[in-house]
Amino acid sequence: MIKSNINHPNITAIIVAKDEAKMIVNCINTLWWCDEILVVDCASNDDTAKLAETAGARVVSFSHKSMAKTRNEALKRVKTQWMFYVDADERVTPTLAKEIMVWLETSTAAALKIPRQNVHYGKIMQHGGWEQDYVTRVFNKAHFQNWFGDIHESPKFEGELIELQSPLIHLTHRNTIDGLQKTMSWTPIEADLLAIAGSKPVKIRTILRKGIMEFVRRGVFKLGFRDGVEGWIEAIVQGMNRMLVYTQLWERQRKPSLDETYQQIEQKIFKMWQDEQ
Numbered sequence: 001m002i003k004s005n006i007n008h009p010n011i012t013a014i015i016v017a018k019d020e021a022k023m024i025v026n027c028i029n030t031l032w033w034c035d036e037i038l039v040v041d042c043a044s045n046d047d048t049a050k051l052a053e054t055a056g057a058r059v060v061s062f063s064h065k066s067m068a069k070t071r072n073e074a075l076k077r078v079k080t081q082w083m084f085y086v087d088a089d090e091r092v093t094p095t096l097a098k099e100i101m102v103w104l105e106t107s108t109a110a111a112l113k114i115p116r117q118n119v120h121y122g123k124i125m126q127h128g129g130w131e132q133d134y135v136t137r138v139f140n141k142a143h144f145q146n147w148f149g150d151i152h153e154s155p156k157f158e159g160e161l162i163e164l165q166s167p168l169i170h171l172t173h174r175n176t177i178d179g180l181q182k183t184m185s186w187t188p189i190e191a192d193l194l195a196i197a198g199s200k201p202v203k204i205r206t207i208l209r210k211g212i213m214e215f216v217r218r219g220v221f222k223l224g225f226r227d228g229v230e231g232w233i234e235a236i237v238q239g240m241n242r243m244l245v246y247t248q249l250w251e252r253q254r255k256p257s258l259d260e261t262y263q264q265i266e267q268k269i270f271k272m273w274q275d276e277q
Contacts, residue, residue, distance in 0.1 A: 010035045010080035011104065011138075016070050018042035018063075020088035021051055023171070028055040030092040033101070034084065040074045048088075065189065068153035072146050083144075085137045089171045090116075096166035100138055103162055110143035110159025111136050117167035121175075121230045128224030128231055129217075135168065136161065151189045173234065183241050191248035202250035210246050215239030 013034040017024055024039070031037050039052040043063035052059050062073045071085060082104055086092065096114070103112055116133040118125045125131065136155055143159040173179045200206075218224045219235030227234070251258055 011082035011084055011100075012036045012038055012078045012080045013084045013086055014038050014040065014071070014074045014078070015052075015057070015086050015088055016040045016042065016067065016074060017044065017048050017052070017088040019044045019046050020048050021046040023088040024048050024052050025055045027086065027088050027091065028052065028057055030097075031084075031086065033097045035080055038074060038077055040070060040077075042070060066150050066153075068147040068149050071153060075141075075144070075146070078141060081141060083139050083141055085139075086168075087170075089174075091169040091171060093166060093169065096164070096168060099164050099166045103164070104138075107162060108160065109162040110140050110157050111155070111161050112138035113161055113163045114138070115164065115167045116170050118170045118172060120173040120234050123227060123230040125224075125227055125231070125234065127222060127226045128219065128234055129222040130234075133170075134163070137168070150193060151186055173237070179237055183244060187241060187244045188248055190245050191252060194245070194249050195252040199249060199253075201253055202246050207243050207246045207250065211239040211243035213239075214242040 011034050013031040013036070015024070015027060015037070017039055018041070020027075021044070028037055028039075037057040039049070039057045039059045041049040041052070041059055041061050043061070049059045049061070058077075060074075060077055062070060064070050064073070074085075075083070084100070100112060103109060113134050113136045116135050118130040118133055120130070139155065139157055140159070143157050145156040145158070147153045147155055172182075215235050215238065218238045219232055224231040224235045254261075256264070
């Protein structure tokens, strides 16, 4: 139920989550100042939904491979004037909450843009391209249109955009396995988009070049090395991600496809057994 408060505009926090049992409660606990907390559970295989409900959130179920469509589905459930999209691995500080409420009370802005402080492998990233990370997440529903884009989705709205000063804390890349799980979710989508766009045929030198270039860009040109071991590791991970995208693009470009190739192998083995009879 939405809390009644005549002292400030109503705002709903929206969390889109899948298998975030470890993170969802602490995220919700930083959003108590909102009038409602809405969790969109994307077919979680753990206790995400149950924990969210216990923590006081309203939970709805919706699952789609497109994050933009999932965020748009959440929009349909919002009953307040304002909405704030937060990821389960993000944390709002009291300072950020106060700054958001001040702008909601005193401005006619359509949206608020927030600096994001990325914590990778337990360290705040100050280089490598992560230091200038801004996300537009707070919207006046009357001026908001929709989210678009299959990967790295973007909001579409009309009106003034205000840039805040207080950061949103992003507790990402908490360990190698979590990072790989995220990679598994987004790299196939990017490979599909590149295939649809008619990218040039991928060769082994393409895969190596993309990975090395991303590693050098993050670790050297964007000064990731200044973040120490964590900065170098993050540069390596980003290089690996690029290589995985183009490896999967190579798979999509194969003729015959990998599925067809394995079917042919199966048929040959089956024929061997037929010939033995």
